[in-house]
Amino acid sequence: MKKLFVKKDVPCMACLECVRACSTAFYKEFHQDKACLKIVERNGKVRPMTCVQCGKCAAACEHGAITQNPKTGVYMVNKKLCVGCGKCVEACPFGVMLQVAGAPAASKCIACGICVKACPMEVLEIRES
Incomplete structure (x- = not known):
């Protein structure tokens, strides 16, 4: 399964370049609330928070709009089936x-x-799990 990982021993400097790349790619503007990853602080350390492809969003979707790609393992939203109810967001x-x-x-x-390529500290990586 293809996943976005946060490297454990690499410090994040919270420059938001990953957030910028994601929000700009998908929403054509830099906005922290429009990126599919967040920069969070926990125990005094700043780290990216990313999707772990757990599937809870798919389980919460009553319209079958979120499915797992059988080849990559990535959960994806079918924009034609999504009604924008927000239950996946809550889940x-x-x-x-x-x-x-x-x-x-x-x-x-x-x-x-895209976030991996944008990160100057190389904190993020895509790999098979």
Whole structure:
């Protein structure tokens, strides 16, 4: 399964370049609330919070709009089936599932790697799990 991982021993400097890359790629503007990853502080350390592809969003979707790609293992939102109810957002234990105001469908990390390429500290990586 393809996943976005946060490297354990690499410090994040909270520059938000990963957030910028994600929100700009998907919503054409830099906005922290429009990125499929968040920068959080825990125990005095700043770290990216990313989708772990747990599938809780898919289980919460009553319309079958979120399915797992059988080849990559990544959960994806079918924008044609999504009604924008937000139940997937509520179900996400990491707060990285998005329902952006004005957008007709929810969105989530698809492990595209754009954030990985943008990170100057190389904190993020895409790998098979």
